[in-house]
Amino acid sequence: MGGPLLACDEAGEPDGDALLHPAQRLRSAVRVSGRMRTASVECVAEEVPVAMVYNGISHAVMLATPADLEDFGTGFSLAEGIVARASEIHDIDTAHHVDGIEVRMRVSNRAFDALKARRRSLAGRTGCGLCGVDSLGQVSREVKPVAARPSVDEAAIHRAFVALGEGQALHALTGSVHAAAWAHADGTLFAVREDVGRHNALDKLIGAVALAGLDTAQGFAVVTSRASYEMVLKLASVGGGLLAAISAPTGLAIDLAGRTGVTLCGFVRDGRMAIYTGSRTSTATQTE
Template sequence: MLPSSQDLNENDAPAETARRVKTLVVAYDDPAARPGERDLAVEMPVNIVYGSVPYAVMMTTPADLVDFAYGFSLTEGIVASAGEIRDVTVEIADGGLRLLVNLAPGRLREHLARKRAISGRTGCGVCGIDDLSALPMAEARVDGAGSVGIAAIERALTTLGEAQVLNRRTRAVHAAAWANLDGSLFVVREDVGRHNGLDKLIGALMRERIDPATGFLVITSRCSFEMVEKAASLGASILVAISAPTSLAIDRARLHGMTLCAIARSDTLTVFHGRERLILAPSL
């Protein structure tokens, strides 16, 4: 069974993640509507607070929130490691949820001294920046992890669908997964927001002290530059996306020395950078 942050914090999911609603199904060639039911993914505002100072409000699926707090804190540049977060408390608030992130004293002082210029720096794309120089860029931490075989990537892609529990119910959420180098899935996180899903996954890996050299990332969403930057923040060297990348995503993958594969389907995948880490044929 894939590990869940529910095992780490019993108060991590104080709200439902999917909601069943009644529907009417109408076919174009049949005027008679028939009743039905559909599971919808729950989207909820979550206020992230450091110390007593609100930082951002993100729209997210209300599950694995402690993981989200860790991953968001790393990819926003608030912390550099899991040890700089003492604990995370999830609170129910009017109209949503609140994540109270207790930072180590030194890190909190540095955070409060730093002027926050934008809202949701990597969490919501590039909204809020006022200059191109403000585009987020992770430190180049990718250092050439071990190679991965095409068969391992195929295995991860094949099993990912079954591991997407919430998406099977709703068909409306993104997934981010960490696969071991043999292609077996270690952990999967889902969210209505593709950035949030990856932040949750990164948070889970941080909390488990997973070495980025021991596996690779798989995402079901399109691969924009923000997703590459988040992967680079973790130190991951291999990113596989089911959808297509953007041109800036490829530029950033080259900058960080990251292997980027995308348009990954059941029969083929396209390598955009970092061919040297891929084993394209079985060893003889």
């Protein structure tokens, strides 16, 4: 779950002599309430460049919260299809620099050869990344339909969201990070991961689940964000069968969930939800 977070008092001052967790820092601010202005020290979430480095070659750099970086590297590698399984990552460590952090991974020859081939296919493209139909066709990555058939009822999904709200330690201090959690079929949580980026939080969660050796067919993911195409793609890539989001999905996310067999739920809050694809919640939806 990462190191302990620092507890701050009502003025934002650190409690006792505790050291700041690297995921957060203290910054000066002025709180305004009506005509009242009060100097304060606020706990804010940290955001740093994190480079994913494979066999000595940097592949991608994300702005992320510097916590749970082994989970992050593992989950990113799996969700992006760089490795087929966590065991293809033979070694992983981090290197801290003045301008950011490197997550250094040594991967199998098969994975590294495939990554080099992918990098060659990306060379020379225009800067916008997805410019025109040809580029979109090359960049889009489809995944096979998922085999997972988690037996989950709607009460379990709501139970997971209640627990997620109680388990967001960094968000409670800073108010500025997303969370992703893995829930067992009964709605109890296995792990919560937080990050300034919703995709990063899901990558960290995927890594935690993989490193623990959990069967993705026996649980589901819940997220404190909208459900974008990329979020569905990441979960489907590792065989996850159900994604529940506190906010809305996008149309492209619904299309992908339908093609891959992922049950996609949105607007999960206050005892309600919308089920857009799949029928893997065991309680039938009633039409009023």
